[in-house]
Amino acid sequence: MMQLFFATTSAYVRKVMVCATVLGLADEMERLDSAAHPIERDERIAVFNPLAKVPALRTENGLCLYDSRVICEYLNARAKGNLYPEQGEARWRSLARQALGDGMIDAALLARYEFSARPPEKQWQKWADAQLKKVAAALSEIEGQVSDFSENPNDIGLIAIGCALGYLDFRFAELNWRADHPLTAAWFAVFDAHPAMAATRPY
Template sequence: MMQLFFASTSAYVRKVMVCATILGLADEIERLDSAAHPIDRDERIAAFNPLAKVPALRTPGGLCLYDSRVICEYLNALAQGDLFPETGDARWRSLARQALGDGIIDAALLARYEFSARPPGKQWQGWADAQLKKVAAALSDIEGQVSGFSRQPDDIGLIAIGCALGYLDFRFAELNWRARYPLTAAWFALFAAHPAMATTQTHV
C-alpha cells in the first residue's frame, strides 16, 4: 500500500486525492497524519520529504515522491491513466494549466502566511496584496480560456485549476471571485459537483 502524508486543508493534497479517486487508486493510499507549517517543521513528513512539505508519498517499493506534480504523474502512470496528455499541444496546454492552478495556490498561500505565520510587527500588507494581484491575473486568464474547458476532472490542468478555486473559497471567501469571473464561476459549479471533487473538498 502507498502512504501519503495528508492534510485536509492542503489544496495540493486534494489535487493528489482527486487524481487518485479518478484513477481508482484512493483505497490503495494510507493517509498519514501531518502538521505541515512554514515555520514549525514536522519531522514526520521530513522522513519522506526533506523539505517537510505535503503531499509526500512513499510507494509500496519504498520510493519517496514529493510535490503534487510528481505524485500525480506517478499515480497516472501506475494506473495507466490519461490525465496527462502524452504528446503535442494538448500536453503542453495541460501542463501550462497545471502550472497556472498551482501558481494560484502558491500565491494564495504566501498571502495567507504573511498574516498567519509572520509576527504582527513584521507583516507587510503590500506583499500580500502583490500575491493576490497574481491570483487576480490568473483568474482573468482562466476566464478567457474556460469556455473550452471540460466539465469533468479528466485532465491534470483542469484538476489543478479546480483545486485552486476551491482553495480560494476555503481561505479567501472575502475575495468573492465569482462576481468578477462569471464564466469561471459557472464552469466551476459543474466541475466541483463531480464526486472526485466533492469527496475531497478542502476543509478544517
C-alpha cells in the same frame, strides 16, 4: 499499500487525492496525519520529504515522491491513466494550465502566510497585495480559457485549476472571485460537483 502524508486543508494534497480518486487508486493509500507549517517543521513528513512539505508519498517499494506534480504523474502512470495528454499542443496546454493552477495556489498561500505565520510587527500588506494581484491575473486568464474546459476532472491542468479555485473558497471567501468571473463560476459549479472533487473538499 502506498502511504501519503495528508492534510485536509492543503490544495496540493487535494490535487493528489482527486487524481487518485479519478484513477481508482484512493483505496490503495494509507493517509498519514501531518502538521505541515512554514515555520514549525513536522519531522514526521521529513521521513518521506526532506523539505517537510505535503503531499509526500512513499510507495510499497519504499520510493519517496514529492511534490504534487511528481505524485500525480506517478499515479497516472501507475494506473495507465489519461490525465496527461501524451503529445502535441494538447500536452503543453495541459501542463501550462497545471502551472497556472499551482501558481495561483502558491500566491494565495504566500498571502495567507503573511498574516497567519508572521508576527504582527513583521507583516507586510504590500507583499500580500502583490500575491493576490497574481491570483487576480490568474483568474482573468482562466476566464478567457474556460469555455474550452471539460466539466469533468479528466485533465491534470483542470484538476489543478479546480483545486486552486476551491482553495480560494476555503481561505479567501472575501475575494468573492465569482462576481467578476461568471464563466469560471458557472464552470466550477459543475466541475466541483464531480464526485472526485466533492469528496476532497477542504475542511
